Amino acid sequence: MRPLEIFLPLILALYLCWPLVSRRRPPALGILPTFAIVVLITHARVEGMRWQMIPLYAFTVLVFLWTLPGYLRARGEGEALTPPTGKRLIAFIATLGLLTVSTALPALLPVPSTPPPRGPYAVGTFSRLLVDESRRELYSEKDEARRIMMQVWYPAHFPARETPRAFWMPEAKQVAPEIATYIGLPRFFLNHLALAKSFAYENIPPARQNGPYPVLVFVHGWNGFRQQATFLMEDLASHGYIVASLDLPYGARMVVFPDGSVAPNNPAALPRSDGLSTEEYEAIARKLVEQWSGDVGYTLDILAQLNANPTESLYNLLDMEKVGVFGHSTGGGATIQFCGSDARCKAGLTYDAFMRPVGLEVLQNGTSQPFLYVFSEQWPFERNTQLFEAYYQHVPHANRVITILGADHYDFTDIPALSPLAPQLGLKGPIPATRVQSLLMDYTLAFFDYALKGQPAPLLDGPSQVYPEARFER
Structure with a gap:
């Protein structure tokens, strides 16, 4: 409260x-x-x-x-x-x-609050519409170019004390009822999300003295949204990363565009597997993730343009030679797909990676970049595990696989912060929300510091007394 x-x-x-x-x-x-x-x-x-x-x-x-x-x-x-x-x-x-x-x-049912970022920088943020005229939308009833909403968090100077913090989800009036419906609650139940504040500040001046900064792109899961892991975005930005998170139309729960138009989730893009053969379902899923992989690539194109444009606030602040991609669930599959096919990806991290949409070529050839694969204890299922094991045979053996004991699928997001009743609503595992968020912030930061900044990461060497919940599988 x-x-x-x-x-x-x-x-x-x-x-x-x-x-x-x-x-x-x-x-x-x-x-x-x-x-x-x-x-x-x-x-x-x-x-x-x-x-x-x-x-x-x-x-x-x-x-x-x-x-x-x-x-x-x-x-x-x-x-x-x-x-x-x-x-x-x-x-x-x-x-x-x-x-x-x-x-x-x-x-x-409190107004949610995420953990404050722990790094030496304040965090700035802005959102932007990206329109890729070279690709047509696959899941709309209209013949239109592919549109993406991108939100960026970046290291900044601390603003004046009276500067208001940015809202956690500015589009909550439209999106919150859709989230409530998805998790089986009345549509009005989460309207208070419109009041939630983040720890970032809109459009404040970036910190230029230590740039350029490594670039990270986050991909949400099926029915997710770009703010679903704000606690991670802000913490990474506060430690010297520029982080872009994407709202992917017709795969996100709902995307709201600047003109007020919306793109709701299209169930046909990733239907239930009931009644479909394994081959039929995975062909449909791969079509979706191939689109999402293209979205990541186009986002990097746009970020490179921002970096080269003297009129942009982030001019010359993005180190496009140090790019990491990370994602949750279907977004984790898209992360593997992109990093397996685009050399701009220098490091990848997945949370409960959904492997069924990953293309056969990537499954058979693996990925060459440093990767960290994090799974919850309660989510993985047999087919996903089979595909991951087949894929893992073709990746560098130094890549770590960690299971978080007591965690469930949505523990990788801000969603457990919605209510103390989150476990009863099936939105998290028994591990306390503050505990799993602390663990995720530490392991995520340690991995990208190691892979993109060349810093030592003893936390990744093996089991830790600090986090006994992190079980090292490899």
Whole structure:
């Protein structure tokens, strides 16, 4: 919960519980219900109202109206109190019960907050529409060029204290209902995502003194979105990387373009495998990931253009000779596909890589770059493991494979931060969200520091006492 959301029920609890400690409520405490109204109004203006708080809003107003006559009568002298006994005790317990219930809902569905970046730089961010006129869209009902939304995080100077932080998902009003539907919740359930802030600042000046910086491209999974691992993007940028994350139309849950048009997920692009032979399903999946691999390549083309353009804020700050690609699930498969076919990729990292869409040529020939393959304990399934083992026979043996014990498929994303109920909703494994996020930040940074910056990475040498949950398979 946000600060004023916590402060409001504490004020009400102090007022309501005072009869337990004294026979008289001082005038300074008698004004607390009025003060609670002021806090509520301030919360609405500063933090923003959300539906989970409606019971607490109503309770606050009712307490104010209920206590106002007594306060006006006793003003200046304090209010005489009677210890709660009998029916008054029942009413007292019921009132505190209502306060507890009113507070529980926003506590169980808080406005998400990701871990703050740990590096020496502030983090700037901007988004941009990319249009590849050389390729046609495969999954739209229209004959149109392939469009991609790209968000970039970069090392920056710390801005003035009053500079507002960027929203975590600026398109949440359109995208949040689609995410809610996908995970089986009512469409309105995640509307509060529109209030979530990131730790980045929009369009602040980049830090130029230590550039150019290595470049990373992140590819989300099927039904994912470009902000799905913001905690990783921001942490990497704060340590001296320029990170581009892509929203891939018709594979993402929903992409919102600057003109307000949208591209929802197209189930036909990666249908359920039920009723399809292995060959039929994997042919469909490979068509999708071949498109996504092309999206990564086009993104690198655009980043190279930005780097060469003196009018761009990132002019001469991108080291296009040090490019890493990483991705989750289907995006992990796209990472392997791209790195197996484009020499611009100098390092790759995957989280629960979905291997069925990877092309036969890459499966049979492997990839030559340094790679780190991270899997959750609970997600891998037999066909995926078979394909990965076949592929791994053709990669450098120094490439590490790690399983995170207690983790599930969405533990690689920000999604577990949506609610303490995430395990019950099937959105994460038993490992605590803060623990797995810390582990992922450390291993991801260690790998790219090793592969692209040439720094030692003892964390990758083998099992660590710091993270016993990271089981080294190879």
